[in-house]
Amino acid sequence: xxxxxxxxxxxxxxxxxxxxxxxxxxxxxxxxxxxxxxxxxxxxxxxxxxxxxxxxxxxxxxxxxxxxxxxxxxxxxxxxxxxxxxxxxxxxxxxxxxxxxxxxxxxxxxxxxxxxxxxxxxxxxxxxxxxxxxxxxxxxxxxxxxxxxxxxxxxxxxxxxxxxxxxxxxxxxxxxxxxxxxxxxxxxxxxxxxxxxxxxxxxxxxxxxxxxxxxxxxxxxxxxxxxxxxxxxxxxxxxxxxxxxxxxxxxxxxxxxx
Amino acid sequence: xxxxxxxxxxxxxxxxxxxxxxxxxxxxxxxxxxxxxxxxxxxxxxxxxxxxxxxxxxxxxxxxxxxxxxxxxxxxxxxxxxxxxxxxxxxxxxxxxxxxxxxxxxxxxxxxxxxxxxxxxxxxxxxxxxxxxxxxxxxxxxxxxxxxxxxxxxxxxxxxxxxxxxxxxxxxxxxxxxxxxxxxxxxxxxxxxxxxxxxxxxxxxxxxxxxxxxxxxxxxxxxxxxxxxxxxxxxxxxxxxxxxxxxxxxxxxxxxxxxxxxxxxxxxxxxxxxxxxxxxxxxxxxxxxxxxxxxxxxxxxxxxxxxxxxxxxxxxxxxxxxxxxxxxxxxxxxxxxxxxxxxxxxxxxxxxxxxxxx
Numbered sequence: 001x002x003x004x005x006x007x008x009x010x011x012x013x014x015x016x017x018x019x020x021x022x023x024x025x026x027x028x029x030x031x032x033x034x035x036x037x038x039x040x041x042x043x044x045x046x047x048x049x050x051x052x053x054x055x056x057x058x059x060x061x062x063x064x065x066x067x068x069x070x071x072x073x074x075x076x077x078x079x080x081x082x083x084x085x086x087x088x089x090x091x092x093x094x095x096x097x098x099x100x101x102x103x104x105x106x107x108x109x110x111x112x113x114x115x116x117x118x119x120x121x122x123x124x125x126x127x128x129x130x131x132x133x134x135x136x137x138x139x140x141x142x143x144x145x146x147x148x149x150x151x152x153x154x155x156x157x158x159x160x161x162x163x164x165x166x167x168x169x170x171x172x173x174x175x176x177x178x179x180x181x182x183x184x185x186x187x188x189x190x191x192x193x194x195x196x197x198x199x200x201x202x203x204x205x206x207x208x209x210x211x212x213x214x215x216x217x218x219x220x221x222x223x224x225x226x227x228x229x230x231x232x233x234x235x236x237x238x239x240x241x242x243x244x245x246x247x248x249x250x251x252x253x254x255x256x257x258x
Numbered sequence: 259x260x261x262x263x264x265x266x267x268x269x270x271x272x273x274x275x276x277x278x279x280x281x282x283x284x285x286x287x288x289x290x291x292x293x294x295x296x297x298x299x300x301x302x303x304x305x306x307x308x309x310x311x312x313x314x315x316x317x318x319x320x321x322x323x324x325x326x327x328x329x330x331x332x333x334x335x336x337x338x339x340x341x342x343x344x345x346x347x348x349x350x351x352x353x354x355x356x357x358x359x360x361x362x363x364x365x366x367x368x369x370x371x372x373x374x375x376x377x378x379x380x381x382x383x384x385x386x387x388x389x390x391x392x393x394x395x396x397x398x399x400x401x402x403x404x405x406x407x408x409x410x411x412x413x414x415x416x417x418x419x420x421x422x423x424x425x426x427x428x429x430x431x432x433x434x435x436x437x438x439x440x441x442x443x444x445x446x447x448x449x450x451x452x453x454x455x456x457x458x459x460x461x462x463x464x465x466x467x468x469x470x471x472x473x474x475x476x477x478x479x480x481x482x483x484x485x486x487x488x489x490x491x492x493x494x495x496x497x498x499x500x501x502x503x504x505x506x507x508x509x510x511x512x513x514x515x516x517x518x519x520x521x522x523x524x525x526x527x528x529x530x531x532x533x534x535x536x537x538x539x540x541x542x543x544x545x546x547x548x549x550x551x552x553x554x555x556x557x558x559x560x561x562x563x564x565x566x567x568x569x570x571x572x573x574x575x576x577x578x579x580x581x582x583x584x585x586x587x588x589x590x591x592x593x594x595x596x597x598x599x600x601x602x603x604x605x606x607x608x609x610x611x612x613x614x615x616x
Binding site: 034054116117120124127205207208209216220221 | 299303305306311326328329331335338343344345346488503506
């Protein structure tokens, strides 16, 4: 009996730890109090203010642009480099594996500073381009690792079979390899996107005028800003995330039960 | 295959955004731009929510330009960004010691006073306190004081920093999480300058600060006024603007400036050497020292813009609030935190000892 109770308790504890903060944020986004320390009545004020705040929405759009562009670049580069790492052998390739793996281990702050120094050295003006390059850079490693894991389960003899049956290399790649890898590529892309949207440290270093992303904006609001606006924004993002996850689950369920 | 449809749609959406990215500012402009001529863009690097957005819009219209507000949240961030170079900011808002560092590193443009006639409006009481009283490189923008915020239930407190160590308030007090503010007020309690470099004075301040730390709930510079508004803390070392904001939430909050003296912070406006539109940057500084504009800005930010022409336009409740407008006798006790140069190491050592003390 004891053994049966513990997992449940731990599960409940973890759930509480994960979701109670979110509930607090959602509740406070409707709290008339600016500081959220007491309940001072229900209000939609923060949402009205949020929609009127041009700065936050500019930052939000910037974040989506950067996330989209960086994950697109990372997916292409990451997938290619995973393919290459998986197939080839030899000393140089182990070295390359190290190079691709390194950004996962290097502290963000080091990466931010070194990228900044490099951009300054080659005289690239800081702004959108530099943020997208920086994000694409670390996201590529993540995508490569995810796709590489997927490749480990892939049986290359199926490719050979396709070739034997008369498929061209391109056809075999597109119709045998790609569909098998796609879930990996897709989850790599999602991972890259969410990492990019989240990133503060690296972005801070490589950002330039006019390219403020949402994390930069939110962080700068700590001193003088209005926290409830952030609560309201978080609530909207949470709602959108749950909606997307829900939709994705529904699609998947349908696919599994034909 | 449904999941592919979703993936495809996502990819298309991303690609769509990617296309937008080529002209990030052009989009914003096309909406506002009625004239075909290109508007110059003024890049301002400022603390968040530190300017009335309506005034920024008015400036954009008046000078036919686009203002790009970019935010930082500590002086160190600003310094890191400007020192590294590569980013073309025009107007900067460093405070106190950060200005001196920027001047030393030759990163600021000397101001052309002929282009800022409104400098005549700057309150000399404050400009004389800053490191650059002639305003060669920087102009005061907003001042705030560090004092004590407390709940009215504590009754009449002795106006002294010593209350931070009051054992009756154990665990209900906070100190700012700032090396110069904490050591500074401990120095003040003993009657020393908060820019001292004398080791004996610093050692005395350290012992006081350690005693305060043992009495306090924590070091906190960002959330303490929420705790004060909610009653979690009863007494805090805090910035006037923060305490004033929390007063709106909880009218039972009081603010006082201790008799031993207190730190005064002055955020300043300066022009980066790399500025592409120095004329527009001068116009920006001039605009914010126009009496009417300064008064509106003071009302919005709840700090004080040291601009004599604006004072008469401020409502009485602002003028009589010591948290906004320190009375002249109190101001005589104010001191600005300055760059102590190489002696900062002595402060860092003391701060480490305070933080490490049990």
